Amino acid sequence: MKKRFSRLLATAGLALLLAVTPAASQLGSPDCVYAEVNWPSDCTIRADAGIVMDAATGTVLYGKNIHSVYAPASITKVLTALIVLERCSPDDTVTFSYEAVHNVEDNSSSAGYDTGDRATVETLLYALLLKSANESANALAEYAGGSIPEFVGLMNEKAKELGCEDSHFANPSGLNDPNHYVSAYDMALITRAALENSEFRKIVSTPYYELPPNSRFPDGQGISPGNKMVKSNWKEQFRPDCIGGKTGYTSLALNTLVNGAERDGFRVVTVVLHSDDTQYQDTSAMMDFAFRNFRQVRIADYGGKLAELGKDLSIAGLSVERAALPSLDRESRMVLPKGVLPEEVTTEIRYDLPDDAPADAAAVVNCMLDGKTVGKGYLKLEVPEERTADQAVDRQVASILKSESRSGTDAAEINVLGSGPAEKETGAAAAVSAGAKEVSQAAESLNDGILQDIRDAWDGMPMRFRVIMSVVTLLIAGILGYHAYSQRRKKRERAAAEGRRQRREERLKEDGLSASDIQLMTAKRLKKTEKRILRSDDPDLPEKE
Template sequence: MKEKKGKSRGRIFLLLSFCFFILFHSVVAMAASWPTADLTAESAIVVDAETGAVLYEKNGDVREYPASITKVMTALVVLEHASLEDKVTFSHDAVYNVDRGSSNAQIEEGDVLTVNDCLHALLLKSANEAANALAEHVAGSREAFAEMMNEKAKELGCTGTHFQNPSGLQDENHYTTARDMALIGMAAFQNKAFLEIEKNLSHTLGNLKRLPEGNTIYMEHKMMLSNTKFYDKRVVAGKTGYTQIAGNTLISLAEDQGRKVVTVVLKDKNPSHYTDTKALLDLAFSETENQTLGEHPGALEALRKELVSAGKITEENKIHFLDTVKISLPKGASQDGLQYVFTDIEGDVPASALGKVQILLDGKVVGSGYIGKDQNIQVILNNKETKKKVAVAAVTVSGFTILAGFGFFLFGGGALYGAKNLHDERKRKKKWKERRKKNLEELQISEEEFKILVEKRKSEKKKK
């Protein structure tokens, strides 16, 4: 009888264990899947501003009309080519070459304002005459300024965008995509002057012909206004847009607990452009997270072999990321299965960079980082105890090993990788200790000799 009860309990235990196993793996699988959203907008996207990862998109590459969110690009170009204290004189064409009834700040022909005033009118009030006047001030004409906008768009990596004017007024040759506008929003997030202007929810334009006492303009993005039902404290900047053909458009820059994202909705309805944006922010901040890229020797080795085959490095070279790399993943997702794709780079990049590596999960880019190769250094050591030279003992030490060791002496190892918490930091510190110890043992170099190598390498660089 006891045996039967024991067997019965054993079966129940196995059954419960199996159920728990299935439930656990189902939860993990759910946590690792990319989140989705039910939106009204015809096109939408939310992008992590640090990693560049697309956290969710809906028709992200479909061309749509941007309407007045165009003015974010207008502001970026102006901030690159003009001083905030420059004086802008409003021409007849700047004031009157706009659609009847379109957004304006009551600025008249002949009024003179600073670039700073004009940018506030542009971004807070969406004043079309301010867009025209700024374009004329910077480039001489709206047409020439639009070319500058297109050049900037190309520089930022936009592939489905063409600007025809600085205001966003309807034109069949004036279009963009949600993905491209997110790239523009990421650039705006990095522009301190842009963010400073957007912080001001109101601004007074003085000495206007129509309003000599001044005209106070107010922010129109309702998610930034605490007295509206759409207020969201996470939104730190953004721009509204609307035309009958474009529908409601909205770009928003948001931050929560140090993490920054950009949302874009195109061809939306009112007030869905606000509720859709909130849904995208909730998705980004609640259902995804940024992780520090862990060590994946197998994937990195596969990439190294590709670079050897392509003639980028020699067989002796190892490769490493130049800095700590952050990636964006569904909350709780594992980094297993990450893939590395190498791309050549040009322009303003670290001098020691071989190229840029895109990090993918299931074919989706989740982050990127610059990669470099370890340089070989030939060192001849002298035996100080016997005062005899060691027989041309050429010891090969990788530059990265030296940098890592030097960094360890300075920072205790963990700071090199910027682990996201103390537990990870201690684990990485321990790994670095073990790896450094192993490397030194293989090279038959003592700790003291290693320090000498570091100092010698530094002095050689100074002489060069």
């Protein structure tokens, strides 16, 4: 009962929190004044659009025309691969249809598969992402979605789920189509999600792979990615911190490129669209900019205010620490320009949770820097096992009894050395009695302190908050009171029924009936009652058997 009440109290506190605490709070001391933050901007690219995004938080570190739309070409296959990885097993076998093989542009990228060829999903993902094979994209789409049009529907659904608002997809490979377009921001969201999949990361970071035999390559073939940033033989483009990604090119899209890179746990995503052969220089420029100017930190590890945010939450000034504690997720992160202190970040608590919020999240904490979101964390409700005053007293009682009984017994044995057993017992009893007195005093002191804290908090509350808390308290008291009244009423009814039964048995015994006779009569009465109930439920039931 206490645990349910604690959870109820915490939920009520979270519901009232927007009314009793500021929507945004400064992490630093209120007496500190911080200089205006200048967001780093020493980055330029020559492509028409590009972006570098922090993978952990989704914060845009640099962008150019990030919401303008362009043809994506083969970087479309990142979304195709993500959906296939989520819906299919790597060991599943795919058979190539005529449409899958021939519904491609002439002279477009191919891994040599023909109608009727069979290959595993894993093999075709390597062909898709390293060789950029368009027939593999079609075959995987048919297998994962049932047909290419149905798979295209899945692509647009997934894009919307990831937060994409600018883009639309018309095919799984990136063929030119007026209804097939993306923005740099949306492609960053898609690539960010794909890089969270370990199988995707393994494939795009592979510098060389042997495809099994197929109709056009009976001896098999070796393939390597078009992305030069993961190939060490391309000295100018190769980067050891690059995880991998996907290239694209058509005459309409020009050069497109998406990649992920990571240093010391700080991962970024880059996108380049509509580039005139500057995609690698632009990507490296954005990666260098990110690692040079920013750092990623775990929210709970920096700034005492953030680390203790859950404990600071209160219900009209009364800490919820004694009930269910909201605690900040330890894995939540934020990204900050180097030289900026965590104390310069403000927090904004929201209760309208996003769709991807954890199931046990109670609120989302947005971290803001000069109006720019730099990270977010989730508050989760935890019900500690020992949070009530009674439990605190129990712990103190156990501690005092343990120490006092040990020291008291020793003293008694010394004082009555040579005396009889009865005297030893008297000395030990006196020691335990003294310990119990100290326990009682400690319990009273602890309860007095808690009551004083409540009085101080109540006196310091504005009147409107007192009204809110009074209503909540009366509601909870009414629920608990009605529950107690119902239990007492049921207990009285059971006692009255038992009294009537005993009096009836006494009268029957006075009439000369034995206990077995009384039991037989009771059984017959129950049987007649059951028959009456059955007849009332079923009017077609005969009156007699």
